[in-house]
Amino acid sequence: MIRRALSLAALLSSVVLAASAAAPTKPAPMDYVEFVVHDIARTKTFYAAVFGWTFIDYGPGYASFTDNGLGGGFTTEGNPAPGGPLMVFHVDNLEAALGRAKAAGAPIVKPIYAFPGGRRFQFKDPDGYEIAAWTQG
Numbered sequence: 001m002i003r004r005a006l007s008l009a010a011l012l013s014s015v016v017l018a019a020s021a022a023a024p025t026k027p028a029p030m031d032y033v034e035f036v037v038h039d040i041a042r043t044k045t046f047y048a049a050v051f052g053w054t055f056i057d058y059g060p061g062y063a064s065f066t067d068n069g070l071g072g073g074f075t076t077e078g079n080p081a082p083g084g085p086l087m088v089f090h091v092d093n094l095e096a097a098l099g100r101a102k103a104a105g106a107p108i109v110k111p112i113y114a115f116p117g118g119r120r121f122q123f124k125d126p127d128g129y130e131i132a133a134w135t136q137g
Contacts, residue, residue, distance in 0.1 A: 030070060031070070031071060032070070032071045032072055032073070033070065033071075033072040033073075033087060034072060034073045034074075034075060035072070035073070035074050035075070035080075035125075035127070035129060036074075036075055036076070036077065036078040036079060036080050036081065036127075037074045037075070037076060037080055037126070037127045038076070038080060038126070038127055039076075039126070040057075040060070040061065040062070040063050040074055040076060042126050043063075043074045043125070043126060043127070044063055044074070045104075046104050046105070046106070046125055046126050047065070047125070049100055049103065049104040050097065050100045050101050050104050050106065050133075051067065051089060051091070051097075051100075051133075053065045053067060060076075061075060061076040061077060062074070062075050062076075062077075067089065068090065080127040080128060080129070082124070082127065082128035082129045082130065083130075086122070086130060086131070086132055087129075087131045087132070088120070088131070088132040088133075088134055089131065089132070089133050089134070090133075090134060090135065091133045091134070091135055092135065093135070094112060094119055094120070094121065094133060094134070094135040095112070097121075097133045098111075098112060098121050098133070101121075101123045101133070105126070106123040106124060106125065107123060107124045108121060108122075108123050109122040109123055109124060109130055110122040110132075117136065118134050118135055118136045118137060119134065119135055119137070120132050120133060120134035120135070121133060
């Protein structure tokens with residue numbers, strides 16, 4: 001009977017540990033986003049022109065950036081695979097950002113439009129990733 005109680009206690013203990021490990025106590029903040037690209041130099045030129053980003057190079061196949069606390073990087077390891085989540089970046093002047101995107105050669109997927117809480121437009125980068133810029137109001 002004691003052995004059975006100990007086994008039951010061990011089982012319940014492992015269930016509690018598994019449940020607590022599966023459920024974080026707070027949401028994990030987005031920390032880093034990484035894009036696979038064909039050409040690091042071309043990509044850096046594009047994002048510097050559109051958003052004013054600066055980069056730290058880690059060899060010829062990787063460059064990192066930081067924008068408003070979110071880190072990210074561009075890598076040539078792999079094949080670009082546009083699609084998936086839409087990355088949306090806040091800008092202070094939407095019209096100026098649209099002009100910079102056009103000047104950088106970005107195809108405009110959706111022109112500026114209003115939505116509850118702001119306005120935005122969507123465009124593609126040189127590797128075909130669709131991204132958006134938005135502003136409040």
